[in-house]
Amino acid sequence: MTALLPEGLRDRLPPHAEANASLVATLLGVIAGHGYDRVQPPLVEFEESLAATVGTTKRELLRFVDPVTQRTLALRSDITGQVGRIAATRLAHVPRPLRLSYAGPVLRVKGDQLTPERERLQLGAELIGSDSVAAASEVLGVAVEALAATGLTGISIDLTLPDIVETLASHVLPQARIDRLKALLDMKDAGAMTAEGFASWLPLTAATGPLATALPALRAFDHAGLLASRLDGIEQVAAALGDVRVTLDPTERHGFEYQSWIGFSIFADAIRGEVGRGGSYRVGDGEAAVGFSLYVDGLVDAGLGATTRRRVWLPLGTPVETAAALRADGYATVAALAASDACEDCTHRWTPAGVVEEA
């Protein structure tokens, strides 16, 4: 029997599986502390209802036919949309703002170049009923606090304005040109922008980097004042973050297809690519919302969440009460099943005289 798994799937073994669970507990603990209640949507839904939620494209869904109803079912590739569905339907009557959190596995049909994993553990929080500056600041603050609690260092936030090109160009360019411009801005492809007649948009690619320099550059580009309120909002959100490093990239589009006025990516030391992302968006019939989500797997790979529990070896005949007392003291107890047993990874050993450290 071989242990080959399909591409993009893997077994999590000790100690990484434990790290995964402890990271989820730490992150959700901080989020719950800010009044976010946990919801648990199902792993599988009708394909059409999953595909109708924000943030999910049909192409990403692993689909199959339900042998019972003959309808097409799909495995979720994103939980944000499911939470939006819950907020807009089953919890539509609950007063706003509604604060919800979640964690669970998601699956996509295909990994990408940097992250070939197809199954990932997604975790996040959504604030439904407002996308104000205060709401965005709260969500970002919760995200940073939760990540810092895991021991992650060097956290930096990259803010973006997902609908900036539409706002600026909707009266001067046809939709097809806007889409092309957005694609080029996303890659910051200065050469192609000049070649295709978008040279006047180049200052947008230069208005990136630390907020202190990028924001004035963007204000200068926005001579008609179309962005004024958005930029004021960005400035206030950044100010609320305190001493976290904040950068601005107004035309970032990676994964911000459904966000409205603000989007953000979270970066940190020791993690390739981003740790998490979020922003403002609409759920159901256009209700404002703002939230963030992250994949716990990257944190585990960076070595976070490792738990160092003391393991104590209980030779045959150790009293049951002693074992219980040791567990109450925070030890993990490993009991001998036969006299010939031994424990190779125990840090301590119980003797009738008390617990001694293993050499």
Place this chain on the structure above:
Amino acid sequence: MTEPLIIALPKGRILKEALPVLARAGIVPEAAFSDEDSRALRFTTNLPGVDLIRVRAFDVATFVAFGAAQLGIAGNDVLMEFGFTEIYAPVDLGIGRCRLSVAESSALASGDDPRAWSHVRVATKYPNVARAHFAARGVQAECVKLNGAMELAPLLGLSPRIVDLVSTGRTLAENGLVEVETIAEVSSRLIVNRAAFKTDGRVVDWVAKFRSAADAAA
């Protein structure tokens, strides 16, 4: 952050043109860098915070996409082929100019009407670009991946057409081939890793320096 920044440069054709650009940006590599026989892979520069690596053109993009190098110089032919989403190309350096074209033997070209194609077989280093280019005009392309000496393919009957870089067209002419379509104009770009661009202030500064270096040359 004390780790030096790494700039990935492509071996061969573009390297000679890239050195003056680096010099204008204030980077002078150690002597061994220009020594073709040197077996070293990583080189220091006059700046303690900047190291260079010399790799194949396609690998420049890969190193930068994965953040193993923070900056690099690569043609848009390479960027188009990979479509890496983690790479920005904020500065067109205006060097290494050429074009990516479809070519076929002059004998075939004389009786050929590209409008009537439904299926073509092409030999190329750029299967993704070639496939996308032909698909956009409703032609199914069967691509044979080669890593060099593309011009041999039509001569020896491997495939009637090729998709390759053309600068003067001399190599094509010497092998009895003619250009029938241009897919894209190519020039070298300064490329940067997306995460490094957002989290490392030095990268943003270097982009600005290369931008003025490129503007000064234009």
